[in-house]
Amino acid sequence: MKKRGKGVGIIFYGTGYGNGFPDISKAEAELQDDGKVAIYVGATEVGQGAKTVMTQIAAEALGLKVEDIIFINEDTMVTPDSGTAAASRQSYNTGNAIKKAAEALKALIVDKAVDKMKLNTNIGLKVENGNVFVKTFPSRKISFKEIAEDYKENPLKVEEEFIAQTTEMDEETGQGAPYWPYTFSACGVEIEVDTETGIVEVIDGVLAQDVGKALNPKLVEGQMEGGFAMGMGYGIFENLNLKKGKMKNNSFTNYIIPTALDMPDIKNVIVEDPESTAPYGAKGIGEPVMIPVAPAILNAIHDAIGVRITETPVTPDKILKALK
């Protein structure tokens, strides 16, 4: 017999290193000969989309197109330390550092433009598409490339850093402000339990994720899809079969992770509520997208078969044992 059930999980997630630890990201912005801008950060692209969203942040702040940003993050010799690609901290922390560096470089470029165009002030100027111009008289303009010509030997370059604000918690009471920002999410699933085989199938799902502001909605959705799959794998698929310190399941032959065939067609909902300390309001979401999924599945299993499974992974034999 197949029994259906529904379950929900809701969570909060504190991003960043936390607990007062210096959570520092550095970023450099440098005007290139051709008027493009290079961004140097030590932030790793692990597949989460860091290169893309950080390029977007720099482009937005400088009034440039994505194609005009050269993003360099692969080499310790040329990049500053931007901390680890973890704790859902790169969009927020390094994103903030990049925004600061891009804005500082823009201000520097504007100053140079004022000198070069022999203007009386930097008030009333606009920066757009690699040009600095007088808002009320747009033909009075100069391009980034023309400005760069004066600095071929020693390019205009700025470095900025961003440090996230947290406090160390009290050792005895745990009181303090350990993380910031917090991100929130909720997940609902519908599942089907085969009472003869013990197999649980997730047949429907909805994931609503607070993002502050989505820097790139498609990339957020990608994280949500991946997070759902990983959360599902955690709850009902993945089992190392650990015995006396030995992992018996140590390859994808027997360590089963979800595939596209296991993924239901989930509904992803991006919830925006910009955070004032974040770059354009964006909070980190790399981790929270997976967190509410497994608990929602466990609650749905109880809804379906009336038995509460308190130990993961929920393997078929555990379900069959619980049904007896």
Add this chain to the structure above:
Amino acid sequence: MKKEEIKLKLNVVGKNIIRVDGLSKVTGRAVYPQDIYMDNMLYGKTLRSDKPHANIKVDISEGEKVEGVVKILTAKDVPGHNYHGVLFKDHEVLCETRVRRIGDPIAFIVAETEEAAEEAMDKINVEYEELDGVFDPIEAMKKGAPKVHEDGNIVYHYKIRKGNVEDAFKECDVIAETEYKTHMVEHAFLQPEAGIAYVDDDGMIIVVASTQYPHFDQLEVAEAMGIPTEKVRIINPAVGGAFGGREDITLQIHLAMAAKATGRPVKCTYSREESFVAHCKRHPMVMKCKTGADKNGKLLAMEAEIVGDTGAYASWAINVLRKAGVHITGPYEIPNVKVDSYAVYTNNPFAGAMRGFGATQVPIAHEQQMDILAEKLDMDPMTIRMKNMFKLGSETATGQILEESVPLDRCIQEVEKVMNFTQGKKGGERE
């Protein structure tokens, strides 16, 4: 920045810009460390412990006789400090006299071919004197349990003491008291560890390997090599997923040592099976939770004890069990909270960072606690959550005020729209 300002016209942010690294990845042009070949390159293989806890004696002499073997590195060949670790330096680069888990690295064989390195690996004689191991973190906390490291097995204890749980439980109309256990899992990133290292004309050691934090790897390689940080360069090519599994050092130091010792480029690529044993895992946790509410479903108290198994090494155990402790209340206002969260050494595979970092395990407990309470109160699962959830101005169990950007209510409503929990259960039987 005010919200109105954020709503100002944005030209690039908020747009679905196609991934800047997308084309190179879908066309196969992106360079992952395994794709890199250099002239005159050697291959490295890691000999690892197959016992979870033992004293060892290593004899490499038979391995050295294998044709094509250039160098076999052991603990005595580590030029600087024979240790590394993200918080505690409790990993040995190559184990000298003792192994604490299956998979601990003992020797690094450098040869002209992978086959020669493998043959030498079989010929190296490791004499194991097995020691009692401990594999259950609850057992590991007891007096007299085998010690994984000298200072005892309890690495960390985090506490929350807010209000008075004992008094508050007396006021509760319903209480849920349950023990939950989560298991150890693997990151299963698609690209197993691989890397190549070489020494340039200026004596700089260059390590090309996928990592989450190149600047920290640079420090750890420099310390183990006994050279200044500026003499180490980490190049981080395309990374095939990480999820926390590339935070601790795996092959970076071995490769640096091998390149320095041989003067030739050295490459190493882990198989999937070696990848499983080489990097950290997600902490399994035992979570005892007692949660109480009044008859209206308002939460009054929570008491929780968490024991996290960090295996043979600490890695991020302190931060992970701290995060677990902070998050075990769930996103709910609870005026009285008592939490004790422990990180404990065992002889299991070591646990470290993994997506969610301690906050992924605890909702397995707090979300089932909420459903148990709802059932006792004959309430639907949404209503009890909405009565207690964090909102603007809420105070967390650590006393932190959530003073902006708390759209949890909207997240819940979006789920409710699809799932209709408040309309009663729609599950049922199907033949």
